[in-house]
Amino acid sequence: MTNHQKRLSAPNSWPVERKTEKFTVKADDGPHGDAGVPLVVLLRDVLGYADSKKEVRYALESGNVRINGDEIRDYRRPVGMFDILEFSEREEYYRVFPDEGGRLALTGIDADAAGSKLGKIVGKRQVAGGETQINLHDGQNVLVEDASDYSGDDSLVVDNETDEIVAHFPYVEGALVTAVSGQHAGDIGEVESIEVTPGSGDNRVVVEGVAGSDAFETIEEYVVVIDENFVEGGLEDESADEEVDDDE
Template sequence: MTKHQKRLSVPKSWPVERKTDTFTVKADSGPHGEDGVPLLIILRDVLGYVDSRKEARYALEKGTVLVNGDEGVAEDRPIGMFDILAFTEREEYYRVFPDEGGRLALTGIDAESADSKLGKIEDKTKVTGGQTQLNLHDGQNLLVEDASEYSSGDSIVIANDGDDIVAHFPYEEGSLVTAVRGAHAGEVGEVTDITVTPGSGSNNVEVETDDGTFETVEEYVVVIDENFTGDDE
């Protein structure tokens, strides 16, 4: 299977120039589905820390580049929304956050904030033994004994060490959200109204920002708090 992908066909969220070269690196299977950006692109094209795949492999083998607290990740490991990148030798820490236009960008954070990551609950399922599995936006699954307080659309913050839930942000009117897709991707505001659509259609959400109000479907918004907007350095 080829390790390359045409730049013109990459998802709009990828932070790459589409007309400079024909091909770019292809993401491996894993978190975030087709929206996942290969780690090599972050290291080479966004941060400029390496010039080649070989240099990226060498840096990753040193164990000083962590993704959500994990060492030993491959250079084609998919990176996506709300992942945490830690460069321990440089003492640099980043959260992957959508910018205006929907492209994934890196937001600098402090070392303490890098110990956990945000996940949006897509749905919940019952599993053998009576526990409930929370299914998150990036493909991660989390087992909980009592899921009554969690609903689809809520966000949780998960510790990198042990997968403990350290914070819970309900999806409801008054919640702070960011749009991650659509025309308003990257905008942050407060939910003022949620309109439930009968049948299988998407519910609509109205969001008030500092610059006005916009409407989108609820699949396009993620609940956050002030620490996820880039003001926590």
């Protein structure tokens, strides 16, 4: 199996330049499915903390890079929407957030915010012992005794150390949401109405724009409930357009 991914066929969410080189690194198996960006792309192409894959691998051996609180040494580890990237030596913390067009970008946050991660509920089921397992968008599972307050498409903030739920954002009219896919990816607004489609069709949601975004309509699957703390700050991708050699 090849460890390379053609740039032209990489997911639209990947922050890589498409035409400078033919290949980039292929993400390993893990969270976020095919949409997960290899860690090496963020460290080298976006942040510019290394000039080559070799330098990234050396940097990871120091043990100072964490994702969602876990020490990471695999340069191909997939990173995706709402993951928390931590550089302990630098005391730098970033949240992966969808930018305009759905491309993943890094938003600078403080150390307190880096202690927990947002997840969208995509399912829940009863497990042995009477508890309910809540399934989040990135594959993380959270166990709760009473799941009656939690519904599909709600968002949870989960502590990275304890896996405890520290905040719950219901998917209801008036909720603040961001579109993470489709032609409105990166837009932010408040839910004006939710239109339930009979049968197997996708439910629609009408969103009133805020923070400079226009009003838009999209399918329910494409929106995630957030709060104002998830849209403060930002980091420009200044190096994604530079040429890099993935054979280094």
